[in-house]
Amino acid sequence: MVETALSLTGVGVTYKGKNYTKEALFELSFKVERGEIFGFLGPNGAGKTTTIKAILNLIYPNTGQIEIFGCPASKVCARKRIGYMPEIANYYWYLTAKELLLMYAGILNIPKALALKRIDSFFEIVGLQDAGNVLMKNFSKGMMQKVSLAQALLNDPDLLILDEPAGGLDPVARTQLRSLILELKNKGKTVFFSSHELSEVELICDRVGILKEGRLLKTEKVKDILNQKTQHQSLENYFLNIIKPE
Amino acid sequence: MKTTVLIATNLMKEIFRKKDIYVFVVLLVILLIYLINMNFFDIGGLSRYLKEIGLGMVYLFSLFITVPFSAKLVGEEIQNKTIYPLLAKPVTRFQFIAGKFLGALLVAGASFSLFYFIFYLVDISKGTPVGFILYLETYAFAILMLALLSALTIFLSIHMTFSTTVTLAYLIYFIMSWFGASFRDYFYNFSIPGYIAYYLLPHFEFFDLRDRVVHSWPALPAWVVGCAAAYALIYISVLLYFSAFAFKKKWF
Numbered sequence: 085m086v087e088t089a090l091s092l093t094g095v096g097v098t099y100k101g102k103n104y105t106k107e108a109l110f111e112l113s114f115k116v117e118r119g120e121i122f123g124f125l126g127p128n129g130a131g132k133t134t135t136i137k138a139i140l141n142l143i144y145p146n147t148g149q150i151e152i153f154g155c156p157a158s159k160v161c162a163r164k165r166i167g168y169m170p171e172i173a174n175y176y177w178y179l180t181a182k183e184l185l186l187m188y189a190g191i192l193n194i195p196k197a198l199a200l201k202r203i204d205s206f207f208e209i210v211g212l213q214d215a216g217n218v219l220m221k222n223f224s225k226g227m228m229q230k231v232s233l234a235q236a237l238l239n240d241p242d243l244l245i246l247d248e249p250a251g252g253l254d255p256v257a258r259t260q261l262r263s264l265i266l267e268l269k270n271k272g273k274t275v276f277f278s279s280h281e282l283s284e285v286e287l288i289c290d291r292v293g294i295l296k297e298g299r300l301l302k303t304e305k306v307k308d309i310l311n312q313k314t315q316h317q318s319l320e321n322y323f324l325n326i327i328k329p330e
Numbered sequence: 331m332k333t334t335v336l337i338a339t340n341l342m343k344e345i346f347r348k349k350d351i352y353v354f355v356v357l358l359v360i361l362l363i364y365l366i367n368m369n370f371f372d373i374g375g376l377s378r379y380l381k382e383i384g385l386g387m388v389y390l391f392s393l394f395i396t397v398p399f400s401a402k403l404v405g406e407e408i409q410n411k412t413i414y415p416l417l418a419k420p421v422t423r424f425q426f427i428a429g430k431f432l433g434a435l436l437v438a439g440a441s442f443s444l445f446y447f448i449f450y451l452v453d454i455s456k457g458t459p460v461g462f463i464l465y466l467e468t469y470a471f472a473i474l475m476l477a478l479l480s481a482l483t484i485f486l487s488i489h490m491t492f493s494t495t496v497t498l499a500y501l502i503y504f505i506m507s508w509f510g511a512s513f514r515d516y517f518y519n520f521s522i523p524g525y526i527a528y529y530l531l532p533h534f535e536f537f538d539l540r541d542r543v544v545h546s547w548p549a550l551p552a553w554v555v556g557c558a559a560a561y562a563l564i565y566i567s568v569l570l571y572f573s574a575f576a577f578k579k580k581w582f
């Protein structure tokens with residue numbers, strides 16, 4: 085039997101403020117199996133980031149359960165085997181990229197030598213090798229994004245959660261990101277990511293879930309979508325068809 | 331523990347690199363030099379006032395550093411969105427709060443140490459020095475006071491905006507410093523509930539030994555020091571616990 089990397093069962097999230105309540109997720113249930121690349125799609129405001137925050141215990145679902153490798157999301161153990169890249173990448177401006185990553189490595193209990201090795205080789209790949217000792221206030225958006233990816237990969241996570249990882253990356257970096265994700269898959273890792281880049285998603289994902297207004301409308305294998313001979317030849321057509329208003 | 335220390339040391343690095351803290355340092359050093367040059371130290375009575383003014387400035391500047399810096403720690407992390415990747419690591423919210431507190435304390439402690447050391451040098455060279463033990467006690471008590479103040483400010487900052495937090499923290503500090511001792515007679519009228527209520531207030535004035543230095547009174551006995559330290563540590567732990575508890579309920 086395949087191990088389940090991530091499972092959500094009946095997850096509902098309601099944002100409550102002083103003058104508003106916003107139901108952002110309704111009865112969300114799905115599983116991501118180990119080794120899968122799962123694309124989480126949906127129009128702006130559908131609830132993708134909300135789902136990811138709930139998985140990371142940054143917000144708390146009003147109903148339902150979330151488990152990461154069998155550990156409830158509310159427990160610290162759930163966050164030991166994951167890497168997370170937030171939607172908006174911003175890190176401490178007055179630290180250097182290397183200092184930041186070494187701090188995270190300490191929190192993740194990674195020996196310093198190993199951490200440095202990982203940092204250097206990652207920086208080499210993404211072209212940050214000269215920026216390691218520069219204060220991050222001087223970083224461009226794309227450089228921040230790369231640091232963000234680096235911190236997500238630091239602990240060699242079994243489950244990588246990326247919230248729109250391609251934003252701000254140049255074409256070269258995007259290609260690198262794609263091959264990196266595929267490489268992780270070959271190593272048996274699981275990747276869960278939200279994206280609006282459907283052509284990208286089509287190339288790398290095993291399965292996609294489509295979210296609209298807080299409801300999961302479909303989860304489907306990309307292979308099956310592309311094999312459907314009927315109206316859709318591409319993921320994009322399929323997506324637009326699913327989310328179009330009744 | 332390691333996580334807490336890592337959060338704290340990085341916070342300290344950041345604050346010292348941001349450099350806005352140096353404004354206070356430079357200003358204080360200038361004021362102290364100005365005081366020394368007033369050349370009043372050889373007139374017996376005036377030396378006491380200058381001691382009072384000098385120490386007053388040292389405490390006031392430490393207050394101006396501790397309160398705003400503690401008040402913005404948590405809010406800034408949320409505003410800058412740096413909290414997301416951090417809390418997505420195996421970090422508990424209590425560790426986060428404890429790390430921020432420790433970082434604030436290191437910054438406040440380092441600045442106070444510097445200010446106090448300058449005052450000490452001035453006092454032993456130009457003023458009327460007191461016993462070394464009293465200098466030490468005064469120093470240790472001030473650090474405890476700053477720790478208590480920082481914990482209180484962090485606690486407030488979880489519940490309210492930056493400006494409200496700062497205002498309220500200053501208000502509580504000054505009310506307790508000025509009137510704390512006189513609350514005693516009032517509260518003690520109510521026997522046990524009164525004693526409890528009295529010690530539930532954050533008694534910053536317990537930790538202010540400036541008068542002893544100014545008037546060259548003797549140092550405090552060890553048991554008083556011990557009791558005060560215990561009071562501060564318990565108070566700080568409770569404040570941090572409640573801060574973490576409230577922080578746990580927050581959504582990001």
Ligand SMILES: Nc1ncnc2c1ncn2[C@@H]1O[C@H](COP(=O)(O)OP(=O)(O)OP(=O)(O)O)[C@@H](O)[C@H]1O
Pocket residue numbers: 099100106108126127128129130131132133134135171
């Ligand atoms: N803190 C909050 N308070 C109130 N409502 C919120 C909050 N955060 C998100 N929402 C609402 O929840 C809904 C889902 O937002 P979410 O950020 O999850 O969307 P998304 O799918 O990630 O969109 P995008 O593609 O633009 O990133 C939106 O309607 C949004 O306005």
Ligand SMILES: [Mg+2]
Pocket residue numbers: 132133134171247
């Ligand atoms: Mg989003």
